[in-house]
Amino acid sequence: MVDFLITYEHKARELENICLLKVELERRGYRVDIMHTQDLNRLRYLFAKKPKVILTHALYDNEDYYYHVNAIAGNILKVVNLQWEQVLSKEAYKKGFHNPKQKAALATHICWGKETFERLITSGVEHCVITGAIQMDFLKNKFEEYYYKKEEIMKMYNIRDKSIILYISSFTLANVSEDFKENLKKRTNYDIDELSEIMINTKIETLRWIEEILKKDTEKTIVYRPHPNESCDKDLERLENEYKNFRVIKDLSVKQWIKVAEKIFTWMSTSIVEVYFANKSCYVLRPQEHNENLDAVIYKDSKIIDNYNEFEETLTSEKSDKFPINESEIFKYYQIDNSKYSYEKICDLLEEVLTTNKYDLPSSEVKYRIHPKAIITPIVKSTIIRFRITKKTPIIRKNKKISNWLNLFWEARAKQEKDMAHSEEINTITEKIKIILEKENEKRD
Known part of the structure; x- marks a missing residue:
């Protein structure tokens, strides 16, 4: 046990x-x-x-x-x-x-x-x-040594430019299927069509702004940080292929990227609170009008950038602007x-x-x-993976229903495996934390 x-x-x-x-x-x-x-x-x-x-x-x-x-x-x-x-x-x-x-x-x-x-x-x-x-504990002085330094990150991801510009995305509904939307509606009783449309339009315009910057400034690398529930798409792939200074990176925590970024932008991500506790500045990009009822509550009365010129100005400005969301809103939800x-x-x-x-x-x-299903399901799925059973497997391919299910299974499995940590990854993180806690205990003694 x-x-x-x-x-x-x-x-x-x-x-x-x-x-x-x-x-x-x-x-x-x-x-x-x-x-x-x-x-x-x-x-x-x-x-x-x-x-x-x-x-x-x-x-x-x-x-x-x-x-x-x-x-x-x-x-x-x-x-x-x-x-x-x-x-x-x-x-x-x-x-x-x-x-x-x-x-x-x-x-x-x-x-x-x-x-x-x-x-x-x-x-x-x-x-x-x-x-x-608990995620805010990592932004206190005690855990400062937990993070990779900027030079280490740049070497790890082969970033050769002088500056890292971070965009924290939260466009979770911008490229999902209609079936997914319908299932979400049934489960939550929440009409997501309007929010989905806002996300799509906002993402399109935001990427257009970003591309304009990529064309003009080749000394800055823009790291696009997708939400964990966000899928990569052809628009992001195109930018990554065409511009060496544009990267889509899901690796490491958002806190790590906040630590090494010179400038930070977002749309509606609640990670803006982590930016706040990291004592970094941040900007809210809203190229499309947003419905207040669909906005995250901490963005109430926030200062936004709604035009390209102001966005470009922030990238060249040396001054540190006032944080865009109100402290009072943050402290309502984060004690x-x-x-x-x-x-x-x-x-x-x-x-x-x-x-x-x-x-x-x-x-x-x-x-x-x-329930027998709780036992049978993982056994069946493990068998499919072990023997690489796909829709092309001879005994399967004539059954259209099973073939379609297998196709969806492998697509879902590919996404899941990217989100699973191997034991080595867990050990690396825990060892770093142990060293920090041991040093803290030595100080107390």
Whole structure:
């Protein structure tokens, strides 16, 4: 058995944070495993290595509870939701999809700040705990040595220009299929057509602005940082192929790129808060008018750049402008406690979850029998991968339905594998964190 199993969805967004939890919990004497939600070797956690506590990346309803809890660990009463999406739009708050319901509401939910805490409590969630945002711990002085230096990054990615300009993207709906949109509408009861159209138009115009800069300034490299849920497309590929000083890079955390960038731009990404806590300046590009109800709430009354000339001026200006979003909006959703790190607060809570029954889910309401599907599905998918079964496999290709399914499976699998961390990657991150924490402990002693 393991004491804690921490699952994740996007390594760029979550891996550093959960590695920090792993290191601290192991320092306290607990056994901790990390697993991607789509890891097909998950059956060991149903049987041989059943965790005592499971930590999920999201938990909204019974469907989430099944896939993120039951299908991984079976019947378990100690469930903690790290919920990596806490800053939403007015419309999303109104629809209420992000308020945990059904079995999901019975888990323990980590809150970064007071606004999320009050929203969940008001919606009927009992176990909510404000810890602050663990990702912001990495932007405190203690973790300064964790990051690669600018020279190291430039060598790693063969960036030869003098400056790195970072664009933090969040165009998650700009190039998704109609089927995806329809499924999202059904699941969330959220009409995304308007937001999708705004994203498409904004992305087109933003890339046009960027291309104008690429033509004029060959001494700056623009790093386009996609959202973890954003797919690369022909427009980005064309720019990367035509301009040596344009790069689309998903590797490493957004915090790492914030640290080494001279100028930072975004549209609606909540990573702007990480820019703020990194004490860097940032600019909000809005070439298309945005619907306030669809905007992330922290962008309320923000200062925006809505024309190309001003965008170009910021790239050549040496002055540091006032931060574009209001501090008061940030602090509503991100609690700052200088007396204790968020990762320490979360680990304190996890110890309490493990060693007491205070946060246990009621067994009568979450009683679960292992569904055969939870066992069969990973076995079937593992077999397909092991034997490279595709739509061209002789025994398969005559069956159109199975061929189509296999085609979609391999496309999805390719994306998933890019988001899965190998053990070497996890070890590299945890070792860097261990060194930092050991130095901190030596100072205290």
